[in-house]
Amino acid sequence: MSDSNFKRFVEVGRVVLLNKGPSNGKIAVISEIIDHTRAIVDGPTTDVPRQSFPYKHLTLTPIVVAGLPRGAGSGVIKKFVEKEGTVEKWEKSAWAQKRLALEKRRKLDDFGRFKVLLAKKQRRDVVRKSLHKAKKA
Structure with a gap:
């Protein structure tokens, strides 16, 4: 089969x-x-x-x-x-x-969604800076 x-x-x-x-x-x-x-x-x-x-x-x-x-x-x-x-x-x-x-x-309220937005911005900034550093090196 x-x-x-x-x-x-x-x-x-x-x-x-x-x-x-x-x-x-x-x-x-x-x-x-x-x-x-x-x-x-x-x-x-x-x-x-x-x-x-x-x-x-x-x-x-x-x-x-x-x-x-x-x-x-x-x-x-x-x-x-x-x-x-x-x-x-x-x-x-x-x-x-x-x-x-x-x-x-x-289940997040408006303030919870705002905190998520800020956390994503911070993470994106850290990644962007580390990539920039890696490209320079």
Whole structure:
């Protein structure tokens, strides 16, 4: 069989990012596949209740909880997730870091945006001066 270009598949144990509803932005684990449009997701460690969720409102992450049985309950999922440190893996990922930074940026008030502007100016000045020094040398 030829190698596929796809690396992330809908499977039991796949960690997903929820894009809609009250759990927007949280991660959960696929515990059961209902049909070709929906799956049951559960996030006992991230406060996501066990529920049916359509695939179009999920984003598949590269993280998989290995060995999770089909249709596992919240308690079993919680044990597997804690044993593998899945939430910590997610929080350390570049994807989660970027989302967190973007969220921080969105919550800034006018004065916060002004401070960011000044910090960027200072950084740009330092870089410009060091490049100028390097060109002279």
